[in-house]
Amino acid sequence: MIPVFDLKRQYATIKNEIDSAVFSVLENGVFVLGENVAAFEKEFAAYNGNKHCIGVASGTDALILSLRALDIGPGDEVITVANTASPTVMAIMSVGATPILADCDSHYNIDTALIEQKITRKTKAIIPVHLYGQPCDMKEIRSIANKHSLKIIEDCAQAHGAEYSGKKVGFSGIGCFSFYPTKNLGAYGDGGAIVTDDDELAEKLRMLRFYGQKKTYDSLFFGYNSRLDEIQAAILRVKLKHLESWIKARRHIAKLYNELLSGVIIPEEKTGRKHAYHLYVIRIKQRDALMAYLKERGIGTGIHYPVPIHMQKAFSLPGNYPKAERNAKDILSLPMFPELREEEVRKVAEDVMYFLNNKI
Ligand SMILES: Cc1ncc(COP(=O)(O)O)c(C=O)c1O
Structure with a gap:
């Protein structure tokens, strides 16, 4: 048998490191937003060349929280590509916005020549998806977004380690990653992260993942429970090194x-x-x-x-x-x-x- 992917083979190569990382979380007794999440966020931000990383519960949540952080909701339109994974589009619908699709080019990413004709007065953002790990044409997408004052949320769920002009993807405002087990950087369960260089957005995203709270038991706006957990963060810290x-x-x-x-x-x-x-x-x-x-x-x-x-x-x-x-x-x-x-x-x-x- 030659499988399409095989997570057991990878585990066999890092078993000792993983086992000791997981056991040390169990021994510490802190399971949510502890030292591993904080350290992983720093390490992944540094790896990716961003100022901030916010660990969340999944790649889907990374997209939902990003849309919320940009105040995108009912009445707004968000442009993305017709051949993505369904969560890209479900995230847009989750915040009450309308997904507007554009076709892909012959190599699977959004055809940038089709974006402008999709823009209306309601358009707020573009979600380019770096499908299969191949970066989209970010120069063109950024120039269209600048011209029409649109936000960019890069769907990097499949593109850990991919680069555009020498920069890791996720450099155009907000980048959303999934740590689903089979991804290039995969947890042993669900997980996700958002990267940004914007201090204000980072703070809002940290609150959004934690019931809209800055201080415990004091919600300032409608938020979510969407946190990367300590065990997954400890696993991701080991895997990030590889x-x-x-x-x-x-x-x-x-x-x-x-x-x-x-x-x-x-x-x-x-x-x-x-x-x-x-x-x-x-x-x-x-x-x-x-x-x-x-x-x-x-x-x-x-x-x-x-x-x-x-x-x-x-x-x-x-x-x-x-x-x-x-x-x-x-x-x-x-x-x-x-x-x-x-x-x-x-x-x-x-x-x-x-x-x-x-x-x-
Ligand atoms: C392109 C794309 N976007 C978003 C997601 C959602 O990520 P998750 O499964 O971690 O919610 C995935 C993963 O399946 C994906 O491939």
């Missing part, structure tokens, strides 16, 4: 796939950007047949995502998004995780090429 080497391993695997595959559309890394390869996604017309063939051969794959946002029942949004719709039929995520062995990458590529060459 993140750069894991990104390097992901990039090495991607390079190898790129060299070994032909006849399928491989991921693109645009000049000046560093793809963090959360997922390695190819495009091929005979996707379903290839997926079934690989499954028979013991190779796990995934589809991220099989149904574009506007076609999901929960959203049923108007409009046609031809590239998002086409991609949903053609994309396939091949096995990708730092511990994937070179011979396994070669085996996956060999089987894909055999399928293609023999038109199975």
Whole structure:
């Protein structure tokens, strides 16, 4: 079996560090907003090149709290992309705002040429999603946002370690991360974080995650219970030390796939950007047949995502998004995780090429 991802392999490489971090939290007896959360927030902010990091309960909450911090709510519109994970759009709906979708470009991120025509008097923000770990065209998005006085919330849930012009993503106002276990930096449960350089926003976000309180038992506005917990923070502190080497391993695997595959559309890394390869996604017309063939051969794959946002029942949004719709039929995520062995990458590529060459 070659799985699409395997968290057990990673745990085996860091077991001692993780076990002692978890046990020390249990021994300390502080489980919420303790020293590990404070230390992780400092360490992740430093890693990412931001002034502040606020640990929250999930990537979805990171987006919801960010929208709330920017006072975005009913009557407001927020532009995002049609082929994201559903939580990007659910977060917009959670605060009562209206999601406005734009199609993606041929390499899966929001097509910046389509953004301006979506802007109305009600538009308050853009949420670019660095899908699969590939940074969006932030220069263009920032220039559109500046021109129309819009806020930017970067959805970095899949892009820990990705860079644009030498900067880690999450540098355009607010960046939202998920620590869902399979992410490039994953907890052993749910978790998320918001990064920003803005002192006022950081303070508001800290209150929003804690019932709108600055001081305990005195809520100043409607808030949430959305805190990264101590055990997850202790785990993330251990894992953060390995993140750069894991990104390097992901990039090495991607390079190898790129060299070994032909006849399928491989991921693109645009000049000046560093793809963090959360997922390695190819495009091929005979996707379903290839997926079934690989499954028979013991190779796990995934589809991220099989149904574009506007076609999901929960959203049923108007409009046609031809590239998002086409991609949903053609994309396939091949096995990708730092511990994937070179011979396994070669085996996956060999089987894909055999399928293609023999038109199975
Ligand atoms: C692009 C994107 N945005 C948001 C999220 C939400 O993160 P979480 O699952 O931590 O709530 C995810 C994770 O699934 C994601 O992939």
